[in-house]
Amino acid sequence: MSKRIGIEVSIALADAVGLCDVDVVAAYPITPQTHIVEHLAELVAEGHLDADFVPVESEHSAMSACIGSSAAGARTFTSTCSQGYALMSELCYIASAMRLPIVMAVANRAISAPINIWNDHADLMYARDTGWIQLISENGQEAVDLSILAFRIAEDQGISLPVQVNLDGFTMSHVIEPLMMPEAAEIKEFLPPFKPVLRLDPAKPITMGPVGMPDVFTEARKAQDEALKSSKPAIQAIFDLFAKQFGRQYKLVETYKTEDAETIIVAMGSIAQTAMTAIDAMRARGNKVGIARIRVFRPFPAAELVEAVRGAKNLVLLDRVTAFAGGEVSGPVALEIKSALFDNGLLPKVGNFLVGLGGRDVTQQNFEEMVERVTSAKNGDLPAYEFINVRE
Amino acid sequence: MGIASEALKNFKGFSLKNLPEVEPLSPGHRACQGCGEVLALRQAMKAIGTNVVVVSATGCMEIISSPWPQSAWRVPWIHVAFENAAAVVSGVETAYKALNRKKIVDQPDVTFLAYGGDGATADIGLQALSGALERGHNFIYLCLDNEAYMNTGIQRSSSTPFGASTTTSPPGKKSSGQATWKKNVAEIAVAHGTPYVATASPAFPIDLMNKVKKASLVPGPAYIHIYSPCPTGWRCGLDESVEAARLAVQSRVFPLYEVIDGHYFLSRKVAKPIPVTQYFKPQRRFRHLTEAEIGYIQVKVDELYEKLVEKCDQGDGNK
Numbered sequence: 117m118s119k120r121i122g123i124e125v126s127i128a129l130a131d132a133v134g135l136c137d138v139d140v141v142a143a144y145p146i147t148p149q150t151h152i153v154e155h156l157a158e159l160v161a162e163g164h165l166d167a168d169f170v171p172v173e174s175e176h177s178a179m180s181a182c183i184g185s186s187a188a189g190a191r192t193f194t195s196t197c198s199q200g201y202a203l204m205s206e207l208c209y210i211a212s213a214m215r216l217p218i219v220m221a222v223a224n225r226a227i228s229a230p231i232n233i234w235n236d237h238a239d240l241m242y243a244r245d246t247g248w249i250q251l252i253s254e255n256g257q258e259a260v261d262l263s264i265l266a267f268r269i270a271e272d273q274g275i276s277l278p279v280q281v282n283l284d285g286f287t288m289s290h291v292i293e294p295l296m297m298p299e300a301a302e303i304k305e306f307l308p309p310f311k312p313v314l315r316l317d318p319a320k321p322i323t324m325g326p327v328g329m330p331d332v333f334t335e336a337r338k339a340q341d342e343a344l345k346s347s348k349p350a351i352q353a354i355f356d357l358f359a360k361q362f363g364r365q366y367k368l369v370e371t372y373k374t375e376d377a378e379t380i381i382v383a384m385g386s387i388a389q390t391a392m393t394a395i396d397a398m399r400a401r402g403n404k405v406g407i408a409r410i411r412v413f414r415p416f417p418a419a420e421l422v423e424a425v426r427g428a429k430n431l432v433l434l435d436r437v438t439a440f441a442g443g444e445v446s447g448p449v450a451l452e453i454k455s456a457l458f459d460n461g462l463l464p465k466v467g468n469f470l471v472g473l474g475g476r477d478v479t480q481q482n483f484e485e486m487v488e489r490v491t492s493a494k495n496g497d498l499p500a501y502e503f504i505n506v507r508e
Numbered sequence: 509m510g511i512a513s514e515a516l517k518n519f520k521g522f523s524l525k526n527l528p529e530v531e532p533l534s535p536g537h538r539a540c541q542g543c544g545e546v547l548a549l550r551q552a553m554k555a556i557g558t559n560v561v562v563v564s565a566t567g568c569m570e571i572i573s574s575p576w577p578q579s580a581w582r583v584p585w586i587h588v589a590f591e592n593a594a595a596v597v598s599g600v601e602t603a604y605k606a607l608n609r610k611k612i613v614d615q616p617d618v619t620f621l622a623y624g625g626d627g628a629t630a631d632i633g634l635q636a637l638s639g640a641l642e643r644g645h646n647f648i649y650l651c652l653d654n655e656a657y658m659n660t661g662i663q664r665s666s667s668t669p670f671g672a673s674t675t676t677s678p679p680g681k682k683s684s685g686q687a688t689w690k691k692n693v694a695e696i697a698v699a700h701g702t703p704y705v706a707t708a709s710p711a712f713p714i715d716l717m718n719k720v721k722k723a724s725l726v727p728g729p730a731y732i733h734i735y736s737p738c739p740t741g742w743r744c745g746l747d748e749s750v751e752a753a754r755l756a757v758q759s760r761v762f763p764l765y766e767v768i769d770g771h772y773f774l775s776r777k778v779a780k781p782i783p784v785t786q787y788f789k790p791q792r793r794f795r796h797l798t799e800a801e802i803g804y805i806q807v808k809v810d811e812l813y814e815k816l817v818e819k820c821d822q823g824d825g826n827k
Contacts, residue, residue, distance in 0.1 A: 139603065139606040139607060139610065139612075140599065140602050140603050140606050142598075142599060142602070166606075166609070166610055167606060168602045168605055168606045170598060170599070170602050170643065171643070172595065172598070172639055172643075173635060173636070173638065173639030173642070174635060174636075174639070176591070176592060176595070176635075176636070177592060177595035177598070177635075177636050177639055177640075180588060180589070180592035180595030180596045180598075180599065180636065181595050181596065181598045181599030181602065182599060183586075183588050183596055183599060184563065184586070184588075184595070184596035184597060184598065184599025184600040184601075184602075184603065185599035185600065185602055185603040186599075186603075187586055187599075187600065187603075188561065188599070188600045188603035188604055188607070189603060189607060189612075189613070190602075190603035190606055190607055192599075192603070206589060207588065207589060207592065210588055210589060214588075309612075316561045316584040316586055316600060317584055317615075318558060318559045318560060318561065318583060318584055318615070318618055319615075320584075321558075321581065321582055321583050321584045321585070322584055322585075323574055323576075323579035323581050323584075323585050323586075324584075324585065324586040324587070325564075325574070325586050325587035325588055326574035326575065326576035326577075326579060326587070327570070327571050327574050327575045327576060328576055329575060329576070332576055332577070
């Protein structure tokens with residue numbers, strides 16, 4: 117049976133990866149991911165985890181070694197963030213195009229400059245076009261559950277794509293939380309052994325990573341796009357399987373008090389938990405506010421989001437990154453949502469706020485301010501986006 | 509006795525009488541006529557055989573052998589990117605180690621071979637190579653050195669020889685071609701404590717195949733730097749690449765040697781070297797050089813050869 121424990125989220129996530137009987141971990145240290153890989157190295161060193169830990173010389177080599185390992189048929193894990201993600205990103209495109217079910221935890225952190233080791237979603241957004249599945253956790257329990265789910269999703273032969281498990285750096289990675297830690301036997305029941313579709317095997321030679329000329333490149337890209345597209349219902353089905361066994365139900369988009377809400381906040385990551393507290397306070401004052409939380413950013417659950425916000429007059433869309441698009445279009449998360457709204461003929465009043473950059477706290481009061489800003493604005497008065505909680 | 513010497517103590521080499529017939533890299537690939545690099549790779553693969561996983565860096569040998577849906581490879585082969593073949597092979601080798609130990613597969617004798625050109629090795633991939641050598645993975649790395657970025661159109665690398673004309677080291681009023689001496693990656697590999705390091709040339713195929721075979725027997729990293737003439741980039745005749753490789757050895761420009769557990773062995777003593785001009789002559793990349801520049805090169809080539817000879821132990825190693 118699962119045990120209720122108090123544990124640092126990074127350690128819990130590493131324990132969960134260990135319980136998933138991972139074969140190879142190749143990783144390079146970067147704050148605030150370090151506790152994850154340190155704990156995995158420790159599990160291997162103590163003989164608690166029968167895996168090989170490859171202490172590579174860079175994140176670029178981390179993902180390169182993961183690609184080699186996964187292509188050879190091993191269950192493979194790595195973890196990084198920020199500059200480390202930027203360095204390895206070249207290979208991330210290749211991992212997904214080769215359909216390799218690597219799992220990577222990203223302890224989300226700002227990207228330089230100025231150099232900043234604290235949390236925002238710059239790395240998460242950097243990764244959005246690489247063809248990976250991106251899962252977003254909001255608390256320690258979710259970080260553990262999504263890590264287990266990540267292997268199941270990645271290795272599903274109908275999906276066969278790499279999966280990122282995102283957790284906010286420091287605000288989650290370094291926080292001790294109470295959570296239910298599943299046992300090895302339970303995980304074994306949920307997660308079958310990795311059966312690669314193809315592997316590098318002298319007994320059955322294959323060529324991986326060939327040249328794609330113009331006459332086949334589009335077809336290759338379309339096939340990859342189809343894989344990510346068709347992963348959406350499959351991910352939900354795997355979430356449902358997990359719920360059956362572990363009792364915790366995840367959805368592509370999760371809602372809180374949206375049914376009668378006039379104003380809906382859309383957010384990702386741990387700030388959504390603060391937002392729910394703010395919503396309770398606003399509701400106590402008669403303000404009908406709810407929240408839609410994005411659990412899976414890639415594949416983007418546009419239909420589910422549109423359903424979640426369909427009844428709202430006002431939307432408060434949060435981005436945790438600067439987009440540098442010139443000021444006249446919204447941040448990346450808001451852009452995706454606006455595009456989905458447009459495709460569905462919906463025209464609510466929309467405010468887009470850039471919040472929580474480089475470790476800046478987003479408080480309950482900030483949420484109340486943002487809601488007030490959108491509800492009190494006249495249609496057409498809201499800019500493409502606004503920074504909040506910023507000194508002029 | 510070091511791990512390489514131990515592994516090689518009963519080594520039986522190839523000879524003209526027992527050349528392997530196997531061709532893991534099959535004919536029909538798209539290399540240029542006269543390509544010395546694909547010749548070297550073919551010889552290496554014959555020595556390795558078929559119980560191997562091959563990792564390719566981006567470069568000539570990658571594009572000429574894998575235009576989807578065709579492949580010249582009869583063995584499992586993976587290409588990922590330009591600068592990371594050594595890191596990818598680290599992952600492949602580690603996966604096999606873990607899967608064998610966990611009894612998920614039963615394939616304990618597979619060889620892991622990565623190769624890249626001089627750009628992929630001496631420049632952009634040097635860090636990944638250093639990491640893989642230092643970590644001690646059981647793999648072979650072949651640098652197929654054609655002394656410039658030939659795949660992108662003959663741009664200079666740090667392995668381009670002094671004075672050579674390339675498209676980014678063109679001779680001109682203020683330039684004599686490549687302004688720097690060739691980077692010695694084999695020495696860098698030795699400095700990592702790599703158990704087996706060698707240089708080889710397709711003009712000496714038996715020697716090349718024996719070195720690759722030895723590399724496969726050593727339980728740890730092995731690095732072989734292979735001189736790989738490129739008629740297209742060196743601007744010599746299509747039938748002159750093997751000759752160019754031979755002249756490079758005979759002129760002491762590219763000495764053949766092995767470093768086994770840190771001990772140096774000359775594979776071929778060049779007691780009566782030909783002048784470097786004789787090596788330069790068929791290659792138009794050197795034809796702008798002045799007598800003074802050639803003189804400088806000749807002196808430095810001789811100096812470096814003498815230094816190498818000083819490092820070599822007595823005898824000819826374990827042959």
